[in-house]
């Protein structure tokens with residue numbers, strides 16, 4: 001038996017932030033990062049709260065790749081303030097931190113506290129998922145926490161908040177959206193509902209990702225990518241992800257590569273691995289099942305070729321073209337800043353962590369540790 005639901009109420013479109021002037025809550029604990037706190041974006045939230053006479057306290061001590069210690073500090077601050085709603089505004093790190101902070105605080109007090117997530121990047125889809133990724137810096141590892149009780153009560157998608165996102169962040173987070181949608185689409189847990197959401201997200205990425213990268217003022221493209229991020233989040237919340245994210249978590253935990261960038265760099269390798277297109281001895285009848293799905297992905301992106309394998313090769317080429325256009329490095333050596341010897345020394349432990357990552361379990365092809373080692377070796381050059 002399977003089930004599907006969307007528990008998070010989603011506000012989107014023009015002036016979506018105005019939802020905040022009409023909240024049924026009186027005491028808000030706002031969780032954000034220092035950048036958002038100093039920008040005008042936080043004010044866009046607090047002014048609306050004041051209008052609706054909601055008192056608030058701000059916790060802005062959030063850092064990228066949120067470490068467990070910061071979550072503990074946040075839990076203490078939240079328990080001291082005792083809010084009836086947590087409002088989080090920021091990128092994936094802020095929203096994931098807020099989900100974890102609220103979860104642990106609620107478990108301690110058993111008090112029902114709502115969660116409103118307001119993303120300021122179009123990437124993680126965290127505003128509609130029951131996942132939160134936290135980091136244990138002592139072990140160089142990222143842990144995906146998963147609990148339905150972490151699902152935000154409401155998500156507010158207001159494209160005004162993504163207007164000033166720098167181009168490189170648009171590129172990385174946009175490729176994260178595409179990776180979410182593709183991994184959900186080929187996941188062994190995929191279903192008709194998740195597939196419909198993933199297909200729409202892929203289609204939007206194909207048309208609007210490059211547009212939003214090239215022109216900050218292309219409001220239409222940015223609004224579309226903001227919705228695509230949420231659609232892909234809904235898709236993977238149901239179908240889960242795959243090896244791409246499993247390896248990206250291990251790589252990001254060790255070398256602190258931005259999450260979306262790590263995913264983008266891995267995506268061509270993972271598609272080649274999952275579809276087995278480098279195994280020339282296979283006859284067409286022996287193609288893995290996911291080949292058909294990758295062909296659908298290619299077609300949604302406007303890529304087509306003579307047969308399944310050449311179409312998937314063209315899909316990999318399209319992804320590499322996008323990375324080149326958006327200045328995303330295609331290899332670790334091109335990324336720079338990582339010592340070759342240190343990287344190769346870390347491959348074994350990264351492969352082990354990727355194998356143990358919860359995302360890897362739903363990959364369409366069951367990898368061996370050696371498979372992951374080979375992928376990480378190929379990623380260097």
Ligand SMILES: [Fe+2]
Nearest residue numbers: 124176180259
């Ligand atoms: Fe991701």
